[in-house]
Amino acid sequence: xxxxxxxxxxxxxxxxxxxxxxxxxxxxxxxxxxxxxxxxxxxxxxxxxxxxxxxxxxxxxxxxxxxxxxxxxxxxxxxxxxxxxxxxxxxxxxxxxxxxxxxxxxxxxxxxxxxxxxxxxxxxxxxxxxxxxxxxxxxxxxxxxxxxxxxxxxxxxxxxxxxxxx
Numbered sequence: 001x002x003x004x005x006x007x008x009x010x011x012x013x014x015x016x017x018x019x020x021x022x023x024x025x026x027x028x029x030x031x032x033x034x035x036x037x038x039x040x041x042x043x044x045x046x047x048x049x050x051x052x053x054x055x056x057x058x059x060x061x062x063x064x065x066x067x068x069x070x071x072x073x074x075x076x077x078x079x080x081x082x083x084x085x086x087x088x089x090x091x092x093x094x095x096x097x098x099x100x101x102x103x104x105x106x107x108x109x110x111x112x113x114x115x116x117x118x119x120x121x122x123x124x125x126x127x128x129x130x131x132x133x134x135x136x137x138x139x140x141x142x143x144x145x146x147x148x149x150x151x152x153x154x155x156x157x158x159x160x161x162x163x164x165x166x
Contacts, residue, residue: 014028016031
């Protein structure tokens with residue numbers, strides 16, 4: 001199964017890392033390899049099919065990105081300092097890191113409130129599945145996935161921006 005999904009997960013990891021703040025040292029290949037290592041080192045690493053595997057891989061990649069963000073935010077690693085490009089004398093405020101950590105908290109809340117909607121987000125965003133494939137994996141209609149995806153994105157956006165206190 002690993003060889004069948006490796007290229008797809010690597011492309012997905014590359015897309016996720018492209019959205020990360022500048023200066024991140026993690027690369028797509030390393031992210032996929034770390035995710036596979038974590039998946040293989042789980043004592044119950046038997047998957048009930050593609051749905052379970054993609055969900056586990058997406059969760060693993062998300063946790064690695066969150067762990068990396070927490071490390072960058074720690075004072076020990078200069079989390080209180082801002083990166084300022086040499087060509088930009090005005091400086092910038094790096095909100096992406098705080099947004100990523102807020103997203104992690106919001107996803108945890110979403111999992112508690114609506115597990116199916118959380119699974120839709122994990123499969124669509126972190127595992128890169130299409131609406132149709134997500135519907136097939138979860139066992140619902142594509143229309144349900146579209147609705148859950150739209151509601152989840154709006155809710156997450158509101159929570160992360162601070163407009164709603166889930």
